[in-house]
Amino acid sequence: MIEVILLSFLSAFLLPLFFRFNKKLPGIISTLVAFFLFIYFASTLPTILSGNVIKESTPWFPAVGINFSFYLDGLSLLFALLITGIGTVVFLYASKYMEDYKYSARFFVYLTSFMASMLGLVLSDNLILLFIFLELTSVTSFLLIGFKHEKESSRYAALQALIVTGTGGLILFAGIIAIGIIAGTFNISDLLSNQQLIVQHSAYGLILFTFLLGAFTKSAQFPFHFWLPSAMEAPTPVSAYLHSATMVKAGVFLLARMNPILGGTELWQNSLILFGTITMLFAILTAVKQTDLKKILAYSTVSILGTLVMLIGIGTDFAIRAMIITLIAHAIYKATLFLISGTIDSQTGTRDVTKLRGLKDKMPITFATAILAMLSMFGIIPFLGFIGKETLLDSVIRSGLYFPFLPIIVFVSSVFVIAVASIVVLRPFLFAFKKTPRDVTEAPFRMWIGPALLSLLGLVFGISATYSLTSIVNSVSASIFNFNSDYTIKLWYGFNLNFFLSVLIVLVGLVFYRYRNIFIKIVSHSAIINYVKPSFWYDKFISGLNKLATTQTSLLQTGFLRHYIIIIMLAFIVFVGYTFFRNIPLSEINPNFNSTTYEKILAGVIVISAFFVVKAKSRLYAIISMGVVGYSIAIIFVLYGAPDLALTQFAIETLSVILFVFVLYKLPKYQNFSHPTRRMRDFLIAGSSGLIITLIVFYVTSIQLQSEVKKFFSETSLPIGMGRNVVNVIIVDFRALDTLGEITVLGIAAIGVFSMLKLILREEKN
Amino acid sequence: MEALLAIVIGVLYTAGIYMMLRRSLVKVIFGLVFLGHAANLLIFTLGRITTGKPPFVAAGATSVVEPFADPLPQALILTAIIIGFGVQAFAIILFKKAYHTVGTDDVDKMNSTDRIE
Numbered sequence A: 001m002i003e004v005i006l007l008s009f010l011s012a013f014l015l016p017l018f019f020r021f022n023k024k025l026p027g028i029i030s031t032l033v034a035f036f037l038f039i040y041f042a043s044t045l046p047t048i049l050s051g052n053v054i055k056e057s058t059p060w061f062p063a064v065g066i067n068f069s070f071y072l073d074g075l076s077l078l079f080a081l082l083i084t085g086i087g088t089v090v091f092l093y094a095s096k097y098m099e100d101y102k103y104s105a106r107f108f109v110y111l112t113s114f115m116a117s118m119l120g121l122v123l124s125d126n127l128i129l130l131f132i133f134l135e136l137t138s139v140t141s142f143l144l145i146g147f148k149h150e151k152e153s154s155r156y157a158a159l160q161a162l163i164v165t166g167t168g169g170l171i172l173f174a175g176i177i178a179i180g181i182i183a184g185t186f187n188i189s190d191l192l193s194n195q196q197l198i199v200q201h202s203a204y205g206l207i208l209f210t211f212l213l214g215a216f217t218k219s220a221q222f223p224f225h226f227w228l229p230s231a232m233e234a235p236t237p238v239s240a241y242l243h244s245a246t247m248v249k250a251g252v253f254l255l256a257r258m259n260p261i262l263g264g265t266e267l268w269q270n271s272l273i274l275f276g277t278i279t280m281l282f283a284i285l286t287a288v289k290q291t292d293l294k295k296i297l298a299y300s301t302v303s304i305l306g307t308l309v310m311l312i313g314i315g316t317d318f319a320i321r322a323m324i325i326t327l328i329a330h331a332i333y334k335a336t337l338f339l340i341s342g343t344i345d346s347q348t349g350t351r352d353v354t355k356l357r358g359l360k361d362k363m364p365i366t367f368a369t370a371i372l373a374m375l376s377m378f379g380i381i382p383f384l385g386f387i388g389k390e391t392l393l394d395s396v397i398r399s400g401l402y403f404p405f406l407p408i409i410v411f412v413s414s415v416f417v418i419a420v421a422s423i424v425v426l427r428p429f430l431f432a433f434k435k436t437p438r439d440v441t442e443a444p445f446r447m448w449i450g451p452a453l454l455s456l457l458g459l460v461f462g463i464s465a466t467y468s469l470t471s472i473v474n475s476v477s478a479s480i481f482n483f484n485s486d487y488t489i490k491l492w493y494g495f496n497l498n499f500f501l502s503v504l505i506v507l508v509g510l511v512f513y514r515y516r517n518i519f520i521k522i523v524s525h526s527a528i529i530n531y532v533k534p535s536f537w538y539d540k541f542i543s544g545l546n547k548l549a550t551t552q553t554s555l556l557q558t559g560f561l562r563h564y565i566i567i568i569m570l571a572f573i574v575f576v577g578y579t580f581f582r583n584i585p586l587s588e589i590n591p592n593f594n595s596t597t598y599e600k601i602l603a604g605v606i607v608i609s610a611f612f613v614v615k616a617k618s619r620l621y622a623i624i625s626m627g628v629v630g631y632s633i634a635i636i637f638v639l640y641g642a643p644d645l646a647l648t649q650f651a652i653e654t655l656s657v658i659l660f661v662f663v664l665y666k667l668p669k670y671q672n673f674s675h676p677t678r679r680m681r682d683f684l685i686a687g688s689s690g691l692i693i694t695l696i697v698f699y700v701t702s703i704q705l706q707s708e709v710k711k712f713f714s715e716t717s718l719p720i721g722m723g724r725n726v727v728n729v730i731i732v733d734f735r736a737l738d739t740l741g742e743i744t745v746l747g748i749a750a751i752g753v754f755s756m757l758k759l760i761l762r763e764e765k766n
Numbered sequence B: 001m002e003a004l005l006a007i008v009i010g011v012l013y014t015a016g017i018y019m020m021l022r023r024s025l026v027k028v029i030f031g032l033v034f035l036g037h038a039a040n041l042l043i044f045t046l047g048r049i050t051t052g053k054p055p056f057v058a059a060g061a062t063s064v065v066e067p068f069a070d071p072l073p074q075a076l077i078l079t080a081i082i083i084g085f086g087v088q089a090f091a092i093i094l095f096k097k098a099y100h101t102v103g104t105d106d107v108d109k110m111n112s113t114d115r116i117e
Helices: A002-021 A025-043 A045-049 A074-097 A104-123 A127-145 A152-183 A188-192 A204-218 A227-233 A236-245 A247-262 A266-289 A293-314 A317-348 A364-378 A384-399 A405-429 A445-463 A470-481 A497-514 A516-525 A534-556 A561-583 A597-615 A619-639 A643-664 A676-701 A708-716 A726-734 A736-765 B002-020 B025-046 B071-102
Strands: A054-061 A066-072
Touching: A002 A025, A002 A066, A002 A104, A025 A045, A025 A074, A025 A104, A045 A074, A045 A470, A066 A074, A066 A104, A066 A127, A066 A188, A074 A104, A074 A236, A074 A247, A074 A317, A074 A445, A074 A470, A104 A127, A104 A236, A104 A247, A127 A152, A127 A204, A127 A227, A127 A236, A127 A247, A152 A188, A152 A204, A152 A227, A152 A534, A188 A247, A204 A247, A204 A266, A227 A236, A227 A293, A236 A247, A236 A293, A236 A317, A247 A293, A247 A317, A247 A470, A266 A293, A266 A405, A266 A516, A293 A317, A293 A384, A293 A405, A317 A364, A317 A384, A317 A405, A317 A445, A317 A470, A364 A384, A364 A405, A364 A445, A384 A405, A384 A445, A384 A497, A405 A497, A497 A516, A561 A676, A561 B002, A597 A619, A597 B002, A597 B025, A619 A643, A619 B025, A643 A726, A643 B025, A643 B071, A676 B002, A676 B025, A708 A726, A708 B071, A726 A736, A726 B071, A736 B071, B002 B025, B025 B071
Parallel strands: none
Antiparallel strands: A054 A066
16 A cells, blocks of 8 residues: 555656646646546455455554554545545546646646545554644645635635644644553554553543544534635635545544544543534534635535534444445535536636526536535435435434434534525526626536536435445444444335434425525624634634734844843853752862962963953953963963963964954944943843852862763873874864864854955955 | 862953943954853863873873873863854954944944844
8 A cells, every 4th residue: 555655646746747748647647546546446345345454564663663554444445435536536627627727737746645645644554654644634735725825815724724734733643642652552453452541541531632633623623613614715626625525524534543442432422522513503504604605515514524523423333324424425415516616616707606597508417417416415315415314313313312402403404404505506507597707608528527427426326325335334334333333224214203304304494595594684693703703713813923923022032132142141140040059058169279379370360351351442452451361371271281272272362363453453442332330230240150150160170070081082092093192182083073073164264254354355445 | 279260260251241241343252252261261170170291191101191181171172262263253354344334333233133023
């Protein structure tokens, strides 16, 4: 499997080469790649459906348990088939839709990279690897949302999606590491065989929290859902593919994958049901008010994602089966409807449902496709959506959880789903034609064939469900539950309660669609809705963050060198001073004041000339005093057995004085003087720092020192370094690389000095 | 003598930090030179001082005979002196160029690049 993923990434990066050859090639080649991958995964169906799993591992960082481990079971195969199958349709569609874009090659590079990342995500057996692919899908999603980067709204939406999903991903990473520490492995397949380990650990609550945040941000659950409607800034094939059929289901995938490892507790069940239900209801209520086709579809996608999360939360085998069927049905009809909204947009020039009317005669094939998709979304027999709705109602009622609130909420949101589907399909296509910005014609072949096939698939899967879906649904639920289930899916269960509820939902939904304006009026008149909006708080948060950054930067970065040094020195005085006085008793400080007269004179000379430098009124005077300090230090080196240092210091000091005089003697006297109180403050800061250092040296020198390094160098200097001057041997032999670095630094400084000097001389000439 | 050196080091640090807090750029450079001297002496003293015994291997011997000055701080300081000179030379020329361009040696008037609007 690693070859498959590598191949997908490789093909993504080769696309620009083909683009130079022929502008249409990237679209066609990526379609073929997606189709090839679909065939590859379809060919593993017999193995997986017969109850086997395929595992593969290539070492990466084996020492810390991070490897390219892949795991193909029912759940990952279902996702792989959706990714590559819907991918094929979307790529084919996009090859026409994006044909006239200037940067179409770039688009296909992003989209193919996304497909590869998404495949990596669902196939990962290693949690760290899964995290990496999860973040890669966020990054490619960012690039695709911001594809029309010249538009500000695109950039805003792309950044928003990246911040929300990226933050969730990073929090998830903490949970993954915690699992790795507790279980000693990152391998999902190993964790599956030790299910109680995490659940019974005291950190379970925190780990669950990180996983829920990761999944909820990625799968756009309330209150993190707002990035998904904004993401509709992306070109429509992207919305159909990433933001409906595949990427936004990554969070659902993660929850399903972790269900055997983290699930089964009351905390898990209640949090998933709570957030799933709120998302389901809230999003579909918002969808009804929208007028942009894509926004309507986006909110209804958020609602379905809520439904899926809720079903995983309910967690019975009926609920899990309902989740799988709803997921398949939704991926098929929603991708179709998204692609149709793109077709309408490109053929008519608008996506505003209030401006679209009676397209059925102008676009008959698209109309037929839309009707098929709508019927599946309605949940009309014999479409796949019907089975989805039946099993959904069945599992919610059967579970008995939160009765009667949960069934009522599911009923209400299903009614709204009908209304939303009607707004998306019935309103633009039926009735008399209304003039649109462009002359309407039927979509070109590559743009209608894919959606048409997909919508037919919804019908075919519905009719043949018993034969086509039973085994895959059982295989997927086996991965989610971690045991084998044997259940036959049927289209028709007879005239039972669920069937009547289903019929009632459709009827009430259609009535609601007819009179929806009353509802919309009521909702849009309540101003409080703005404060409930999480996107409002997101904007507040981002602008607050910017303000905080500005404030703290202007506080710390004043532009005055003095302030920076004062902050550094105060930190030194407070932290080092505190640590020193806290830990060192004064009785242990025994400075050795024994010294000869000439040592005292030398020290006195240094102190006095330092004072002269500070107090000097002219620069020349200061330069000479500075030279005295340097030469005195050189004499100290002579006295205490460091002739090399003394030689160097003498040479350098002479050069310094010459350089100073050469550059500075022409300048006028000092002009600017600080206020006396300010000088007093500066002296206090400088004096305290100096005092602390003196005390530290007092203390350190009153301790005896046994240096192993000194012994080593003195014994090896001659036998290994072949030199009698130990200091020189260290410089040119033991630490030769350091010396090389030093020479390099000096060389760079010399080049800098030389070039600036030339510049100054040239300026002076002019 | 260590105590005396400790005081000298403290005075050099005081002078260095005080000079770096001044407005004239030349004084800031003097402060930089002071800090270099102070740090060198600090390393030298913390390695302990030994009077008049450089770390040389005498003719006929295979290793240095105790007592002798620790060679490692000396090697470090040797590097530091040279680097310090490089920094100093660069700072002086940079100052000259800045003075040419801006027409002042007041660091308080050279802060526009650091401020945010």
